[in-house]
Amino acid sequence: MNIAVIGGGASGFFAAIxxxxxxxxxxxxxxxxxxxxxxxxxxxxRCNVTHRPMEIGKLVKNYPRGExxxxxxxxxxxxxDTIEWFESRGVPLKIEDDGRMFPVSxxxxxxxxxLQSEAHKSGIQIQTGMGLTxxxxxxxxxxxxxxxxxxxxxxxxxxxxxxxxxxGYRFLFALKHELISPIPSLFTFNTPGESIxxxxxLSVPNAHIRLQGTxxxxxGPLLITHWGVSGPAVLKLSxxxxxxLFEQDYKAHAMINWNQQYGEEDFKNHLIEYGKANGAxxxxxxxxxxxxxxxxxxxxxKSEISQGSNYGNLNKKQINKLVQNLFCYNLKVEGKxxxxxxxxxxxxxxxxEVNTQTxxxxxxPNLYFSGEVLNxxxxxxxxxxxxxxxxxxxxGKSTF
Numbered sequence: 001m002n003i004a005v006i007g008g009g010a011s012g013f014f015a016a017i018x019x020x021x022x023x024x025x026x027x028x029x030x031x032x033x034x035x036x037x038x039x040x041x042x043x044x045x046r047c048n049v050t051h052r053p054m055e056i057g058k059l060v061k062n063y064p065r066g067e068x069x070x071x072x073x074x075x076x077x078x079x080x081d082t083i084e085w086f087e088s089r090g091v092p093l094k095i096e097d098d099g100r101m102f103p104v105s106x107x108x109x110x111x112x113x114x115l116q117s118e119a120h121k122s123g124i125q126i127q128t129g130m131g132l133t134x135x136x137x138x139x140x141x142x143x144x145x146x147x148x149x150x151x152x153x154x155x156x157x158x159x160x161x162x163x164x165x166x167x168g169y170r171f172l173f174a175l176k177h178e179l180i181s182p183i184p185s186l187f188t189f190n191t192p193g194e195s196i197x198x199x200x201x202l203s204v205p206n207a208h209i210r211l212q213g214t215x216x217x218x219x220g221p222l223l224i225t226h227w228g229v230s231g232p233a234v235l236k237l238s239x240x241x242x243x244x245l246f247e248q249d250y251k252a253h254a255m256i257n258w259n260q261q262y263g264e265e266d267f268k269n270h271l272i273e274y275g276k277a278n279g280a281x282x283x284x285x286x287x288x289x290x291x292x293x294x295x296x297x298x299x300x301x302k303s304e305i306s307q308g309s310n311y312g313n314l315n316k317k318q319i320n321k322l323v324q325n326l327f328c329y330n331l332k333v334e335g336k337x338x339x340x341x342x343x344x345x346x347x348x349x350x351x352x353e354v355n356t357q358t359x360x361x362x363x364x365p366n367l368y369f370s371g372e373v374l375n376x377x378x379x380x381x382x383x384x385x386x387x388x389x390x391x392x393x394x395x396g397k398s399t400f
Contacts, residue, residue, distance in 0.1 A: 005028045040108050064378075202292050359394045359395035374391065
């Protein structure tokens with residue numbers, strides 16, 4: 001039996017490995033000259049393999065698209081299975097404080113080596129420079145077109161990853177599958193007109209950011225960059241707000257509470273009480289609320305408070321302005337930037353047309369899907385890779 005796996009990324013390799021067995025010829029076809037390229041750059045080159053194990057009901061809440069679908073898929077292969085799979089192949093994993101899991105080696109090459117070694121042991125053939133241009137059913141088999149070259153396979157697993165434009169899925173157009181137009185997910189916010197960009201490199205550990213005019217919000221670390229704002233809070237908000245932000249052409253107002261431990265009245269009352277007890281202290285020398293000094297100075301300027309003012313001289317108007325900048329800082333967003341090299345798309349094959357128990361097409365027997373070619377995407381923290389392993393595992397096993 002010939003099984004063709006289209007795509008040499010994480011999900012493609014995992015699908016191929018689990019589709020292999022006696023009497024089976026499994027081949028991975030990858031359009032680029034490189035294999036596992038996203039694995040290599042993930043997590044700053046460390047590869048965020050998965051996330052700390054949690055109940056499936058909580059796990060699926062980390063996927064802006066695909067929650068209900070993955071609830072079924074994860075019953076077959078979840079985080080504990082990922083951990084066991086890699087550790088049993090000589091790649092011990094560690095959990096960081098935020099729940100992300102990395103190889104103890106802190107190098108993505110450990111993950112790449114494990115996948116390539118397992119593929120080699122399983123007898124999987126790999127061909128690079130093979131971009132799929134056509135896919136046609138023939139009897140109970142499939143004819144795959146790679147330019148002028150044609151190959152026949154008994155079963156096909158599509159693990160191509162996501163495409164930035166719908167045209168990237170051209171090889172699927174003739175199969176009548178519904179394609180959700182791809183849009184970016186996981187991106188940082190550009191704020192070209194905002195002076196806060198001058199504070200690049202500063203971060204706060206516990207901000208809350210929301211998009212004005214929506215119920216979309218997220219909390220967590222926030223980083224100021226030379227183009228705007230980033231960090232986990234922004235990236236996760238971009239994923240859940242991907243469709244809305246796309247419709248707005250990435251023009252919006254983001255409202256930031258720089259320390260979500262404090263509400264509006266908490267900020268105000270603390271400032272007043274601190275001023276009563278420490279009236280002679282200069283504001284610029286004594287930042288409050290765990291705000292970095294340079295960011296605190298920025299808030300003073302935005303609140304029209306002199307750098308030479310002391311706490312005892314603050315008037316009601318100044319306190320109200322400072323509280324507004326601390327609790328509800330209005331940041332004008334005008335554009336986005338892809339997060340590092342970890343491009344993630346929302347969109348792809350409609351999940352209504354894929355069997356959650358097998359990853360097989362509901363319309364075309366012997367055609368399976370795995371990874372980002374599906375309309376699935378997760379927030380940062382190892383969730384996208386977990387979806388890749390789980391869908392790849394299920395697609396591969398279901399070919400038997």
